[in-house]
Amino acid sequence: NAGVMQNPRHLVRRRGQEARLRCSPMKGHSHVYWYRQLPEEGLKFMVYLQKENIIDESGMPKERFSAEFPKEGPSILRIQQVVRGDSAAYFCASSPAGPGYTFGSGTRLTVV
Amino acid sequence: ILNVEQSPQSLHVQEGDSTNFTCSFPSSNFYALHWYRWETAKSPEALFVMTLNGDEKKKGRISATLNTKEGYSYLYIKGSQPEDSATYLCARASGTASKLTFGTGTRLQVTL
Numbered sequence: 001n002a003g004v005m006q007n008p009r010h011l012v013r014r015r016g017q018e019a020r021l022r023c024s025p026m027k028g029h030s031h032v033y034w035y036r037q038l039p040e041e042g043l044k045f046m047v048y049l050q051k052e053n054i055i056d057e058s059g060m061p062k063e064r065f066s067a068e069f070p071k072e073g074p075s076i077l078r079i080q081q082v083v084r085g086d087s088a089a090y091f092c093a094s095s096p097a098g099p100g101y102t103f104g105s106g107t108r109l110t111v112v
Numbered sequence: 113i114l115n116v117e118q119s120p121q122s123l124h125v126q127e128g129d130s131t132n133f134t135c136s137f138p139s140s141n142f143y144a145l146h147w148y149r150w151e152t153a154k155s156p157e158a159l160f161v162m163t164l165n166g167d168e169k170k171k172g173r174i175s176a177t178l179n180t181k182e183g184y185s186y187l188y189i190k191g192s193q194p195e196d197s198a199t200y201l202c203a204r205a206s207g208t209a210s211k212l213t214f215g216t217g218t219r220l221q222v223t224l
Contacts, residue, residue, distance in 0.1 A: 004155070033210070042216040043156075043201070056210055091155070101146075101212070103155040 002026075004094050005074075006104035013111050019079040019086070021107045025094030032075040033101065034067060037089040046090075049075060082111045116204050118215035125192050125222055132188045133218040135202035139183035143205040146212060147176055147187055150199045159187075159200075192222040 005024040013019050025032050034046040036059075045059040049069035060067065064082075069075040079086055089108045093101035117136045125131050137145065144163045148156040160169040165180040173190045189196055199219045203212035 031210070033212075035212075035214075043203075043212075043214040045211045045213065048210045058211075100158060100161050102158065103148075105153075105155040 004029075004092055004102050004104035006090075006092050006107050008107060009105065011107055011109045013082045013109065015083055015111055016081050019082050019109055019111075021077040021079075021090050021092075021109070022074045023077070023092030023094075023104060024074040025092075026102055029094035029096050029102070031095045032069050033093045033095075034075075034077050035091045035093065037091065037106075039088070043091065046077070079109075082109075084111050087111045116202060116213050116215040118200075118202055118218050120218060121216070122219040123221070125220070127193060127222055127224050129192050129222075130188070130190045131192055131220070132186050133200055133220075135185045135187070135215055137183050137185075137202070137204040137213075137215075138206075139180055141206045142180050142183075143207060145178055145180075145185050146203040146205065147185070148201040148203065150201055150217065151197075156201060189220075192220075194222050194224060196220060197222045 004026055007022050030051055032049045035043040036046055037043050047060050047067045048056040052071050064080045066078045087110050089106045091106045093103045095101050119134050146161050147159040149159050150156040160176045162178040167178040169176050176187045178185045199217040201217045203214040205212050
């Protein structure tokens with residue numbers, strides 16, 4: 001069991017470009033969560049998804065950010081028209097249901 | 113308490129010392145309290161998930177207690193070793209299990 005896989009590990013984007021972050025949950029896990037860690041801050045919840053459904057997106061910025069977890073394939077966090085303030089570490093976690101997440105190693109996004 | 117707060121922010125101990133950290137959280141609408149161990153450049157590793165008032169959990173030299181009525185949890189490390197050096201995060205789940213609110217962590221450094 002390979003655990004929660006995130007790619008890429010590091011991503012550099014110029015201002016105005018799009019960033020796509022991928023997360024493959026652990027085998028058998030149908031719940032995916034995205035968290036963001038801004039510099040000098042703790043992990044902040046962004047969105048909770050199950051297959052083909054967004055369950056809770058209360059932590060997502062209202063514009064430019066979107067997330068999906070299709071029936072087949074990884075979960076994708078998309079950031080359109082990136083700005084410098086989007087530079088952060090983005091972590092994905094998965095669970096079968098209920099408490100007890102497994103985290104991925106994160107994607108570190110740098111906007112230049 | 114409105115947010116999840118951890119203290120101290122950082123801690124430096126000698127090998128063999130025992131130490132403990134505090135996590136304070138809002139006691140209303142409590143579902144579960146999670147502890148994670150997070151080494152630099154790795155993914156957060158789940159240590160404990162506690163749900164009941166008075167819960168005590170132990171894993172090797174690390175143990176944790178939970179008081180949901182007053183809203184705090186303690187993490188104890190007995191006989192610290194250099195490999196215990198990491199950031200220890202606590203996170204509270206409320207209402208449902210889905211969304212975690214993290215503290216900013218306690219950074220532990222254990223030296224010889």
